[in-house]
Amino acid sequence: MASICCHSLSLPPLHNSPKPSLLRHFPTILPKPYPFSRPILNSWSSGIRATNSGSSSTVRDQQGAQRPTDESMSIDNLNSFFNLNLGKWTGSFFQFDADGRLLHKIDTKLAVSSYGEDELISLIQTLYIKQPPSSSSVSGFDDEDDEVEWAEYKIKETNMFTADKYQQIGFFPNERAFSLRYQTAGMLENVLRQGVLGEDDTGEESPRNLKLPSRRPSIVCESCLYSLEKDVRARAFHIMDPKGVIEMLLIFLEERGEGLASHPLISPNMGNTNRISPFLGKWKGHSITKRSGVYGATIAEADIVASLEMDDKGQVIQDIVSTSTGGNVTTTVPWTGIMLNNLVIFDGGYQITLLPGGMYMGCPCDVAKSVAESKSFHLEFCWLESPGKRQRLVRTYDVEGLAVSTTYFYETKL
Template identity: 20%
Template sequence: MLSQWECLLKNLGQWQGSFTRLSPQGDLIEDTPTLVSLQGINNNQSIRQLVRRLYSDREPEDLILEYSSLHQGILFSQTGAFCQGSLYFSSFSSQFGAEFGLISGERRLRIVQLFNERCEFDRLTLIREKLVDSQSPERPMLTVEQLLGQWRGQAVTTGRDFYNSAAYSTHISIERQGDNYLSQTLTFGDHQITSSARIEGQRLVFENSPLPMQILLLPDGASCNTPLKITAGHPFVLEVGWLLSPTQRQRLIRSYDQKGEWTGITLVTEEKENY
């Protein structure tokens, strides 16, 4: 098994893309071209990270970081996928959120989810990247039709202590219920959760769960799953999905317990049945 640092090294390279700011409803606010460089130094014992924002009306802005260890709020999977964010949720926090990163071949997808001081989902940044000189195309906008069907997967949960890991099978059934609704049944281990969502364009709203949730369907086959508002005393998850092909999908989940403590991440790799 790779160490957490070795998993980070799977992200090395020069990643060309854009930071796209979206409203909580998925509307475009701003799109900024970017170049992110992750370079191993000192025989890969340290990382030099450059984030360059490219503007049409002014000089580029650079942010340079160097580090040789990982902070407490980040975990990597064996694929190089990662999630970093808040260790705790508190209704008194001025800001709460997380960044997710998924890798497939020469492309990388990152999403930042932020909540405001009222614990409401407030800001979203979609980051679509490919290695410099790569010809790998961006995927189309995710649609409801692409999600429908039976999905079987394998999930690997990594606890925040790095060592408390578990692997298990998953199954999701997603069906349309008329023109404006869909139903979803999720099975993992001995658990089964059934829910329904209202379809509002590129937005799926789950109103009947303990914490009302939404899933935004985004460019590059991405999806963003968050509570509309977090309430103290309820366990919850933040999630990002990536449709890699009509029959392959990845999901990365960051989990919090009823005390608001971050417990770990789960990477789910799924395949569609009978496509």
């Protein structure tokens, strides 16, 4: 792991999203000045910068037809987000350390429902975690056998207010992808620190050796990608401590329905070479960038050509060419890095943690350093579900810790 400086990163109360006029570039500039800020036009965004002349009023679908932007569809957008999540999900929770080592796997179920109408509609989520035989717990789904017990955790409701002000959802309804942030440690307190994922009544950790996050993480970001082939999704969590150091990575791999979900792709025995080899080669695709929040409109689209190679010296070389829609702006960014076990550390202070199952998660080696240098930063989640097809989400933050935009990528291997 790259060395970490000891600047402290604290997040002020979140404010309204920046106005569209400030968001004509990806990455974005700062929404307002503060003591050590300056306008930011560059970020660690995997070398990808897509720009256009301004926020477009319409977006073209794959057939070339125009459709309204999400700016005028906030209620419909929220309803679409709810519908995408509704149902009962069966899956597994995987915890990795910052170096990509699998620490623990636990079976989970998630029940998602909604109530209310229009602006008052809310999403209710209840997480059930399979308990060891000795743990005290409450019953989960009614149709479970008596021998199987599940701890129940209520997750904070999502509604129009929380989605825009606190969670800052970056949602792509057509692509079935979203990213959101947690302003507080509430999710961690309710899930990771109780019952099977925390301390039991005797004060001992159960299960043993499960790493708990700091009491006040600086950033908790959730990125969700849905399978292109079936009703399965991967939800990835970046958890960073108050100093801006990546503390742990979480994956929920879930299938809609009540059957027994099996995820053989997540295996602790996969070697380091196998983890990077699926990503090597040349990729071509398209990106869409949106402002954060339920009112977020598309602000940039671009065609992407990316390559990732390893030379005979063991260096990892990445080249990314981004051409904005209309072809008026083209950006080429080369990256060079080294591979250390499951980590790829690029020059400039950005790291990718390679995970089993065709996934990786990226973040700055030191967010506090980005803050000290008045630089925006980004977090990334990539899922290569099948050979030759991958999806990525990039969540861009300003130096106040405000999530200002989200970019969705779909790419195929050439």
